[in-house]
Amino acid sequence: MKFALKQEKGFSYIDEGEGDVLLLLHGLMGALSNWEQVIEEFKDRYRIIIPMLPIYDLPLLTTGVKSLSKFVHKFVKYKELKNITVLGNSLGGHVALIYVLSHPEYVKALVLTGSSGLYENAFGGSFPRRESYDFVKEKVEYTFYDPAVATKELVDDVFQTINDRNRVIRILAMAKSAIRHNMAKDLHKITIPVGLIWGRNDKITPPEVAEEFNQLLPDSELHWIDKCGHAAMMEQPVEFNKLLNLFLEKIKK
Template sequence: MNYEIYTEGEFKYIDEGQGQPLMILHGLFGALSNFDGVIEGFKENYRVVIPVMPIYDMPMRQASLEGLQAFIERFIELKNLKDIIVLGNSLGGHVGLLYTLAHQDNVKSLILTGSSGLFENTMGGSFPKRGSYEYIKERVEYTFYDPKTATKELLDEVFEITSSIPKCMNIVQIAKSAQRTNMAKEINAIKVPTCLIWGLNDTITPPSVGHEFNRLISNSELHFIDKCCHAPMMEQPEIFCEYMAGFLDKIKESEPTLK
């Protein structure tokens, strides 16, 4: 699907549909197209907003989870987003956790899939091996249950990113920031309804990580998707959207009705 990417100041973003804001935070190598199924499935009832996080382009001194959180806070303030549903995949989940902890009054619910924040078999420091397409292909395919999910378009995009020394330096720095920022002692303070949708075959944040998030976040529910690795919204979009829709419907049903 092709969606218009808007530019406003330092921000580039997708903004589809109307209604309650559903803000999606992508991962370290997360293309916006990763969320086609979610956009199509929810834009009729929600305002789906996906800011492009400046992972590769932000000044190196700011290349950290804190820098990405501050970027998202500025974006939310600019767009005046209220009562947000936050959906984060991988690194985006980690940023979503930080934002939620700091702004629980503005987060209606949280959805995490393959999120970092507790443990991940990261591709961080060693991943950006420049100049080897086969190596990039192998590492990207490792994140999917079915290697064919890693399309040539995706492989070309990651290869182009990792061919740039400045981009590689940012990737390594942000990956190390994620490794340092373990949130096991903080996330039990999250009280907003939380939905965890995990690939049963996740090699980056294994199923045990999903269970640990579920244990630490008291108001959470956990769903596993079989034959699915680190990006369920890409590999099994229909099942992913079913779990997500069921969760959001339950939240709506629990809200008090105005008389």
């Protein structure tokens, strides 16, 4: 990761560039580096901020999507951000949706890619063979259309995470919280522009999830990326950035 991680007041985050703020939220097994290509592409004309979500640091009883949304709000207030565009992948998209519903006055627009909040087919309720490296490798590859995107570094990172007892308990608690907190009944209240950029081959939040989001969100537009799985900004960064740029240009007008 070539961008400096800043640490202050209990927050760890990346803050690059100047201009309108893009606040990027990573997924459950994600990392700040997942957004590297987005930072590279947009930092010359936007201020890109990526907070590290405290997925493994919350008390177990409050480990859930609502707590992450509250954390995001504390961060936004601390950094005195306003008129922001929030981008969320996977769990980060779910947190973004809750945040927008709670604090619409801070958010100008929303971009979701492979977002949970309606349905997701993730690891399931447990890690039956988490000690098996090959099993973990297979699960990480499942995230992408092209298994080669699941580099050894990425697999090693996930393997290490889910074999840490403290972390795996919180991952399962967070996943269960996400499943319980279905957003279908609330999405009609989100009236800001929403860009949906989806991998057509996403097996975790499949295409029908994107279509349902598009139906339920009043001001949304859906764009597909072919030969692409659950993390479009990693697997097809050029196409993702192109579609993101078109959306950002449109909401400027």
